[in-house]
Amino acid sequence: MDHKLEIKLFFILFLFSLPNAGAQILNQSLESLRGINKAAIVVESFNSILNKSGLKEDEIRSDTWFELQPTGITVITVKASHDISGAPYLYINIGAVKAKEKDRYAVSINVEFRQNVLLSRNPKEKYFGAATWSRSSVGIFTLDKISRVRKFTKDMVAEFVKDYLAANKK
Numbered sequence: 432m433d434h435k436l437e438i439k440l441f442f443i444l445f446l447f448s449l450p451n452a453g454a455q456i457l458n459q460s461l462e463s464l465r466g467i468n469k470a471a472i473v474v475e476s477f478n479s480i481l482n483k484s485g486l487k488e489d490e491i492r493s494d495t496w497f498e499l500q501p502t503g504i505t506v507i508t509v510k511a512s513h514d515i516s517g518a519p520y521l522y523i524n525i526g527a528v529k530a531k532e533k534d535r536y537a538v539s540i541n542v543e544f545r546q547n548v549l550l551s552r553n554p555k556e557k558y559f560g561a562a563t564w565s566r567s568s569v570g571i572f573t574l575d576k577i578s579r580v581r582k583f584t585k586d587m588v589a590e591f592v593k594d595y596l597a598a599n600k601k
Contacts, residue, residue, distance in 0.1 A: 459595050469519070485577075521542070538570055539567070
């Protein structure tokens with residue numbers, strides 16, 4: 432791979448790996464999880480590369496459901512989440528693009544807890560689906576190794592579970 436292309440690809444992947452809410456303080460992120468007892472799971476951005484590698488959207492959703500079970504969070508449908516305060520959901524976005532180098536793929540994984548929020552300076556301003564907790568990762572894989580993304584995603588969801596449990600100590 433051309434050295435300049437490697438640097439450009441790394442820079443692009445680095446930008447995508449930055450948390451969406453960069454100014455977010457860890458305590459605020461944890462506090463935003465306090466009292467949540469129901470949430471939906473949304474998995475997005477699966478494409479033909481991920482499907483061709485054997486990674487399946489339903490597997491990621493199922494893995495996430497199993498990770499959430501010990502938390503006490505009841506997993507509900509997206510439609511049902513609109514009927515509860517904050518419309519909370521765990522959002523997982525996994526994307527892959529082919530790199531110019533043969534058999535290499537850039538993969539990004541984003542796991543975010545999203546909910547509706549109000550601005551303290553103007554409570555009439557409501558933001559739908561704001562990420563109040565997030566983790567991101569990027570990597571370059573060969574097609575036969577993309578299946579490892581499933582484990583990395585599970586690990587990121589496990590981080591969410593750890594933070595959720597810390598925020599909701601009894």
